[in-house]
Amino acid sequence: MIPRTLFDADLEGFRDAVRKFLEQEAAPYHDQWEKDGQVSRELWRKAGELGFLCPTIPEAYGGAGADFRYSAVVIEEISRAGLSGIGWGLHSDIVAPYILHYGSEAQKAEYLPKLVSGEMIGAIAMTEPGAGSDLQGVKTTAVRQGDHYLLNGSKTFITNGQLADLVIVVAKTDPREGAKGISLMLVESAWDGFEKGKNLNKVGMKAQDTSELFFQDVNVPADRLLGEREGQGFVQLMQELPAERLQVALAAVAASEAAWQWTLDYVRERKAFGKPVLAFQNTRFKLAELKADITAARVFCDRCLELHLENKLDVPTAAMLKQWTTDLQCKVMDECVQLHGGYGYMWEYPIARAWADSRVQRIYAGTNEIMKEIVARSF
Incomplete structure (x- = not known):
């Protein structure tokens, strides 16, 4: 190995x-x-x-x-x-x-x-009911009024949303300017007008608080603008997204490695037709294929980690990494559930939870379709 x-x-x-x-x-x-x-x-x-x-x-x-x-x-x-x-x-x-x-x-x-x-506890509020991967489409506004901004709008699918004390909010400080009108604001959840909505009931990641957030005339002190001036938010977001996508990939590969090992342990013990499930050629071949894929993903991911440490991980490479490793993660989970049989569909088994948890990896931090578009634009 x-x-x-x-x-x-x-x-x-x-x-x-x-x-x-x-x-x-x-x-x-x-x-x-x-x-x-x-x-x-x-x-x-x-x-x-x-x-x-x-x-x-x-x-x-x-x-x-x-x-x-x-x-x-x-x-x-x-x-x-x-x-x-x-x-x-x-x-x-x-x-x-x-x-x-x-x-x-x-x-x-x-x-x-x-x-x-x-x-x-920190969170970042990008996604809105009407704007996901298209960050330029956000409707939340922060209007300057003297020594503060008046923040209005709503966000959804916010990780750490229920527990968060500090939220970086993506807002339009100048709606006429498109991407150049986006700014990031540091907003404390204790401030008047900041309301946490319901904790969303997700397919997986059941213990992760993922929430709606609402802002109604929240007074944000002007010195809580992130950056030297308004309108820098979109550039700031784009500069940090490769690191975020690397994190998603690191989690994807580690989860895939764990699922493969759980499955190997299971098929060694589980018997069918009088012999261990591992004794069947289909099982061995499936595990061999997955092992090769996961090993390739690990090498790719570690190389991107090296590039990140050198401040050389570019946007297209990070997009390729996120798309490929999360697609693989979902494939691994599906194959491993199948090898567990009916027990793989039982919530008490780690593989069932991992299968449910994995699906969102292809959606957040930019959908995998957006990742492909980013890569295609780099040709």
Whole structure:
């Protein structure tokens, strides 16, 4: 098998610590969190104490100042364990970097330490009822009125939406300017006029709070604009999307590896017609095919991780990676459910949950159809 060369002894030690933490503090409670529709805040605080949140944030703001490989470890371990309710990836590696890269010194000092500690939980609000992959179509507005903006609009499918204390909101500060009129605003959920709607009932990711958000005349202080001036939001979003798509791919490959291993263990034990299911040629061939596909995905993903560490991961490559690995993830889950037979359709089996959780991977962070369009435009 092809060894992974990106992770040294320190990183593998960190991986062991994350894995043990998840086994002790998350796995035993995930069934209940699925019923609750969200994980506990206590998990976030414990993770913050141990340095599992926002590991790439500089020490000046309370982080470890580590490189993205540490975030990759956290993403992979959550995905490998099937703990899809835990929204640390978006909090640590999407929300926090927006503030780090584009925020003022005052914004960084105010919010980053709280995100690192788990005192505040972050979300980003892009999608609206009428605007998904087409970010230029957002209708939420932020109108400047003296020393503040008046924010109005609604968002949907927002990860961490119920628990979020701080939300980066995509809004139009100048609706006449199209993409050039989009800005990002830092909005606290405690502010008047900010209302959290229902926790959405999804096909999978049952423990992940995914919500509607409503803004009615929310007064957003002018100094909570992200960036030096209005109209920078669309460019900021485009610059950060490759990293987001890499995260989706890391989760996809780790989940595929886990599903393959669960299935191998199952078919070794499960008997049909007097012999293990693994003894049948079809089973062995299916697993062999999936192993080859997953290995190729792992190599592709690790190479893109290397490029990201070098600040060289471009938009088309990230789009290819996201599209290919998530398509593969759904294929792997479907084949593995089939090899489990009827038990693969039972919610108590990890493969059933993984199958349900996987489907949205081809939708969020830009649909896979949009990914293909991005790649095609690069020809």
